[in-house]
Amino acid sequence: MKRTLVAIGVFVVLLGVAIWYFSNIFIYLTISLVLATVLRPMTSQIIRFEVFGGKVPRYIAIFGSYAVVIGVLALFLVLFIPLISNQLEVLASLDFSAVFDSLVQPVRWVETFLINNRLSDGPSGFMVDSVRKGVVDFIHTMDFTEILNQLISFTGNFFIGVLAVGFITFFLLYENGILRRQVIAVIPNKYFEVFISALYKIERLLSNFLLGILFQMISIFSIAAVGLSIVGVNYALTIAVFAAIANLIPYLGPLLGGIFGIAVAVSTSGDFTFNNDTLILVAKVFTVFAVVQATDNLLLQPLIFSKSVKAHPLEIFVIIFVGATIAGIPGMIGAIPVYTVLRVSSTEIYAGFNQYRVFKIKS
Structure with missing residues (x-):
């Protein structure tokens, strides 16, 4: 043994x-x-x-x-x-100058508050100048040649990956x-029963998981599309598609979808000033994605992750963050399927010791 x-x-x-x-x-x-x-x-x-x-x-x-x-x-x-x-x-x-002035308006408010309450002895406009200098310095430090080389390299690797996946599939x-x-x-004959049992359970759980993910994406798309259309956001279907795909990334995906939705809503409205209309528009998009997030966390994720792969929600939470630590976003996406395979395999091996006795050989 x-x-x-x-x-x-x-x-x-x-x-x-x-x-x-x-x-x-x-x-x-x-x-x-x-x-x-x-x-x-x-x-x-x-x-x-x-x-x-x-x-x-x-x-x-x-x-x-x-x-x-x-x-x-x-x-x-x-x-x-x-x-x-x-x-x-x-x-x-x-007009980038006008956009910059509108974006730094909250900084002006903070600056005015600090000066009026004698919390700062800096000259008028010192915070705005600091922000402007920081933005200019950041742009100057960017190596656009390196960015272009990385983009070309990524594009080449992407197409190689597409061809490889298409060929293997x-x-x-x-x-x-x-x-x-x-x-x-x-597989040796004495391990055959254990292996087939494990393979059957792995295929069944992973199949349930994939179907659950598909149902989750369709649900997220539907809720986001209907909600954004009701509140009058431009390109509601496009935002909903992005949100559904981004939701494949556990915990981080809904945040990305919300940020994308707010950015598209504000940019397509043509108003970049911090006025009441912009704040109301942001609040509408935020409300829609709050409903999406609540539905996903309270209904979809427990139904998909816990039920389909037969694991406790806390267990799923820990495994996702382990995957993120090991491999970042790809690790978060693949953590649950990999964990399912490992868990079922170890469970069946243990069952083999206790039931099938296929492992009980002389040491």
């Missing part, structure tokens, strides 16, 4: 080192597995169609599924094109279940 435990421990360590060293490949494979899981029902449905008295070839069905995904992404991009065009027009006609769909069969083939 000790020898078996040592072997399992060594395998886990080597697997962890391999995942860390080949992190890019692991990320591509993980994304491909998720996409293959999502696209498999659609691909199977397309194959059932009869064309000229025969079934659709599997590779044609896969390309059809790809076409649907590309079409959905194109629709999302179409929503953002008018917003981007509007922002470019706003920037082209913007295609073969996962074309050779239906090939990865599962290959893994099962190398």
Whole structure:
């Protein structure tokens, strides 16, 4: 038994080192597995169609599924094109001096308060000048060449990743279940029952989790779109789409969605002054996203995370922050699926000791 435990421990360590060293490949494979899981029902449905008295070839069905995904992404991009065009027009006609003066108005109020109450002996305008100097110094310290190089590098890596994920996903769909069969083939017979039990539970929980995430995104989009439309915010659907996608990032996503919504609402209103109308507009958007956040925290997250992966909310909270510490935002997104796999695997191994007796060999 000790020898078996040592072997399992060594395998886990080597697997962890391999995942860390080949992190890019692991990320591509993980994304491909998720996409293959999502696209498999659609691909199977397309194959059932009869064309000229025969079934659709599997590779044609896969390309059809790809076409649907590309079409959905194109629709999302179409929503953002008018917003981007509007922002470019706003920037082209913007009086930056007037905008700066309006943005530093609260600083002027603080400065006036300090001087009138003799809390500061600085000259009039000293705080505004400090803010202006800080902004100018920040712009001067920016290396735009380096930013451009990083943007080009990111673009190249992004397209390489898209091609890699598309290629891997295609073969996962074309050779239906090939990865599962290959893994099962190398499992010794005495561990077969434990492994199949663990694999079944992992697939079921992850499938429930993915369906829950899809339901969460649709719910966030619907609530945000309806709420923003009711309060009269421009580009409500675009903001709602961004909020739904950003919500994939636990805890931080709703904040990003709210900031984006307020920024779009203010910038498209054409009024950059701190007047009552701007404050009311910000309050409307804030109220909508407060409702979105409350619904997500009180209803959607407990239903999706706790019920789908069978874990306590506090447990989920800790795991997400562990993922954030290890890998930042990608770690937060992938923390729950990875934890689900590890937890179910360890539970089934423990059950193997107590029930199946497959591990009880002479040490």
